[in-house]
Amino acid sequence: MEIAKERIKEKLEFAKERSVVLENALSREFKNELEKLGAFKLFQEIVEALFDAIALYLKVKGIKIRDKYSNIQTLFELEEITTEEKDLLIA
Numbered sequence: 001m002e003i004a005k006e007r008i009k010e011k012l013e014f015a016k017e018r019s020v021v022l023e024n025a026l027s028r029e030f031k032n033e034l035e036k037l038g039a040f041k042l043f044q045e046i047v048e049a050l051f052d053a054i055a056l057y058l059k060v061k062g063i064k065i066r067d068k069y070s071n072i073q074t075l076f077e078l079e080e081i082t083t084e085e086k087d088l089l090i091a
Helices: 002-026 033-060 068-077 083-090
Strands: none
Touching (some): 002 033, 033 068, 068 083
């Protein structure tokens, strides 16, 4: 259980760190296609880390893990996230 909690923390920290890098990348104009693809890759890594953290959290709680969007709905139904947070994650 502690290992899973540590992994959740690692996933969230990774997403936070990548968000800072992505924010910096988006604050300037892309010089070429490679830079655009790099920013897209950063975004993908953030999304995957967040979805992984959600799945791990549900696993720790003993809740069946389903697809990414169903997991978000489950968090909402458990009142772990707000409607605004759910809509942001699903958008």
